[in-house]
Amino acid sequence: MDILAVARKAGVSTATVSRVLNASDKVRESTAARVRAAIAELNYRPNTNARSLRSGRSNLLGIIVSDIRNPFFPDLIEQFESLATQHGIDVTFANTGYNEQRLLAGVRRLLERGIDGLAIFTSEVSTAVIELLRSSTVPVVFLNQPSLAGEFRTVSVDYVRGFVEAIEHLRMLGHHRIGFVAGPPTLSSASRRRKAFLAAVKSCHMVLKDDWIFEGDHRLTGGRFAAERLFSMRQAPSAIVCSNDMTAIGFLETASRLGRRIPDEVSLIGFDDLFICEVVHPALTTLHLSRKEIATRAFYAIQSSRGEAIEAQISVVSPYLVPRASTGPAAKGSGRR
Amino acid sequence: MDILAVARKAGVSTATVSRVLNASDKVRESTAARVRAAIAELNYRPNTNARSLRSGRSNLLGIIVSDIRNPFFPDLIEQFESLATQHGIDVTFANTGYNEQRLLAGVRRLLERGIDGLAIFTSEVSTAVIELLRSSTVPVVFLNQPSLAGEFRTVSVDYVRGFVEAIEHLRMLGHHRIGFVAGPPTLSSASRRRKAFLAAVKSCHMVLKDDWIFEGDHRLTGGRFAAERLFSMRQAPSAIVCSNDMTAIGFLETASRLGRRIPDEVSLIGFDDLFICEVVHPALTTLHLSRKEIATRAFYAIQSSRGEAIEAQISVVSPYLVPRASTGPAAKGSGRR
């Protein structure tokens, strides 16, 4: 069942069938109709591989994430896949588990498959990967790699702006001692968030003590550990901002285990706004980071560069505060001293 | 940079290069080494499309899920992708959003791409899809479609066994009135769970009243609603089993909002064992359904049928109880009357 069969049935050449298939406007409508009828009758579907081989276009986009089990990524994938499907494009993907080797292998595999574009939603990007991408002509978009913004398309999150909003929110509630639970320093997205938090504190003219910064791991454990530390401190912060929601939820959990009330004793703010935030008790105030927006921008960033020269471009997404029940007025005596 | 360049460099024909590439044993080791050297030197990568076009094998597997945002599915995908990667196979996927049209379109797209195998992890499967698959020769594996088990490979969950375990657990704790929050009747996986629960109740010789069965929707809302109903009943069940974790968590949430203590007033059991179960308070007792196992079996089900005739085959996965904090002894007076 190939294009020749269709051509014969419609009484035209394969070239004409191909033109109809590819919506070329150089075919008379009456001919096109005949061809379409033949296609329908034979239930013909063009062979994707032959198509890609010849045309150099695969109609396939690649997406790479660091951890598909982290609810952040499925949201990204869903929107990306949904847009692709709407455009008749398929998506193939790879999961790196934060592992650089797997990222490199994944990028290589996808490139070899001749994808038309690649979205890399991982925080760690080795130079080997960069070089590989440099040597290819496939449009690529990165998430949160400002350092690459001169060379590749990038979607970036304005962390500072988000944290400023969080801090202002806490300040309005009377908090002056705000701590931070960071993510693993090895994770570049985490260290970016940490830096952004420091910058936000500074720009809000707040005081920040070193021991108000807790090392976490972007998982429940990190939050749990931070909570234990915090509740045993003599001069503890009255509010905590976390590098991500998982951390905040771990914190919440331990606080409740220790019989500490949130937000009465400590106000808590997460980051990302995973759906769990509404489920935990108290519901978590957090900074909403729109996966839908990130994915949409990423999609169009590579989509628009189809064919054209790849031009670097940076697109900035701003998180915004979603106040829920885990933040409240600062307890008396915890104000500025 | 094609295979001819490599052949020339190595002083052999393209056929020999191809044989080396495909690990054929018909090449003398010394020749193979020369070819490999040429490949490395030229940094040659075979063209995937040409390969697939000619050989009919794409080294690509498809995976279709109903809702990638439901944490159940990323777990499945992760394991599936991880196994595929280990075997040097790529994965492409589609998300249906429980929509039959999208499922059909997705299956069609994937088949056209010439995938070597397809795992369909959705509950709704229309006859159109079945027919499409019937007319193709691609090995397919379904999740929980016992009715298709005669024709396709299937991985099935032994729901009854899981529910029996749950009911036995509750009985040991002194519960005799056990209710159930079902999923949406339109969702076949939900109605299967419902039927299995009824069967389990019967096989445990328990009594079940009609109004102990609540209609849910497999989301938080369903559980919330059920909790409100239950706590306003005169003769309420002392324990509730839910069709999935999300439902149970919604229940938990509302119970806590209403000031009802779990498990003191009502014991609660979920289904699936999403990671959130450990996070909510009290931690949710649930039936663990191993996504890893399901994905692994699905992968090998289609992998083993490569080339061979597609033989139907059913593989059964059993859920098991994970006791946590949401189940406890039946309150006095709630025993058998």
Add this chain to the structure above:
DNA sequence: GTGAGAAATGTAATGCTTTACATTTGCGGA
């Protein structure tokens, strides 16, 4: 009705690899 130019369609090369079949090489035995 004719011719020029535009529009439509056709021809055939091309993309790159795999593989059936043909040929050469190598080896062991006589």
Add this chain to the structure above:
DNA sequence: TCCGCAAATGTAAAGCATTACATTTCTCAC
């Protein structure tokens, strides 16, 4: 040394669609 057979390698077709270029068919003006 020579033969025969197995092993290794080579030749060339095939897989299917796209597309540059060539050819035919229209259309319209005169």
